[in-house]
Amino acid sequence: MIPALDVLAGRATPPFLAQTTPRDRDGRRVALMALAGPVAAIAASFAVILAVFGAGRALGVPHNVVGGELGDLPRLLKSSVYIVEVGIGLAAAAAGLLLAARLIFRRPFHSWITVAPRFRWQVLAWGAAAGVVAILALSLISVLMPQSGEAPILDAGEPLKQRLIYMAAVSLGFLIASWAEEVVFRGYLLQQVGVFTRRVWLVLLINGVIFALFHLEFDPGALAARALLGMVFAWATLRLGGLEFGIGAHATQNLGVAMFGEVLLPTSAPTAIKLSELGFELVLAVVILACVEWLYRRRTLAALAEA
Known part of the structure; x- marks a missing residue:
């Protein structure tokens, strides 16, 4: 097993970063990707969303919440x-x-997703479990330091059927969204930055900062919290050789906010986190990192991650 400090110091190259090739260092290709990547992402997203909205209208079920439809929906x-x-x-x-x-x-x-021959659903499940453990730890702390939050799934004023639908829908939605964010930030971006420096700590820092800025919410507390979690998910990717753990942990973390925090809507106010509340984020980060290191020490996974 490779000591964590050796990875951070650049004395050992994580296999996930080793999947890059000389083409990833070609300045012309990098410049082309900087232009074509965002265009392809926007075009694909626009086309799929239009198809979804169009299918809804064809079936007589308009569901463009962002556009203001279904305004009377609970x-x-x-x-x-x-x-x-x-x-x-x-x-x-x-x-x-x-x-x-x-x-x-x-x-x-798959070279941007995992070093394994195929996607490891079991590792994703471990990531989700780590997220649950972190949320439980935060819940125990919040008993001593109460925090504001709606906890919509516990609100007896909401019909049970709607709460069950909400739980199922946000679980699916956040799993999909977490896959997307991990692919972009801990898949493509992490490897692309990694080809230009062996300083893994710097790769982690850059990844976390860009991940935080991407959300376009510039409250200092929110930026710090997202940067920290971005670095944690990036470390999980490098340590375990793929995105699977991070997808599970990321989805669970978002799910915890939706179920025990605020109901997310297009009109929701930007996230604001007091700097004094960052201790909760640190607890979340420590718990997830501890789970990553524990899982890394499982013999079969460590052998794969170091292959």
Whole structure:
């Protein structure tokens, strides 16, 4: 097993970063990707969302929450549709970006996803479990330090059927959205930055900062929290040799916010986190990192991650 400090210091190259080729360092290809990647992502997302909205209208079921349709829908159901819509749009954008990368750098799609021969659903499940453990730890802390939040799934004022639909829809939507974000930030971006520096700590920092800025919410607390989690998910990717764990943990973390925090809608206010509340984010990060290291020490996974 490779010591974590050796990876951070650049004395050992994580296999996930080793999947790059000389083409990834070609300045012309990198420049072309910088132009074509966003265009492909936007075009794919736009086309898929239009297809979804068009199918809804053809079936007589308009469901464009972002455009203002279904204004009379109960808020949990409206949030359910909204989160699934966002997930589909993000997934289409990620697929467009991967297609552009595939054509420009001439690498197989899976090389941006995992070092394993196939996607490891078991590792994704471990990531989701780590997210649950982290949420439980935060819940225990919040008993001593109460935090504000709606906890919509516990609200007896909401019909049980709507709460069940909400739980199912946001679980699916966040799983899709987490796959998309991990592919873009911990798949393509992590490897692309990694070809230009052996300083893994710097790769992690850049990844976390760009991930935070991408959400376009510039509250200092929110930026710091997202940057920290972005770095944690990036470390999980490098340590375990793929995106699977990060997808599971990322989805669970978002799910915890939706179920025990706020109902997410297009009109939701930007996230604001007091700097004094960042201790909760640190607890979340420590728990996930501990789970990553524990899982890394499982013999079969460690052998794969170091292959």
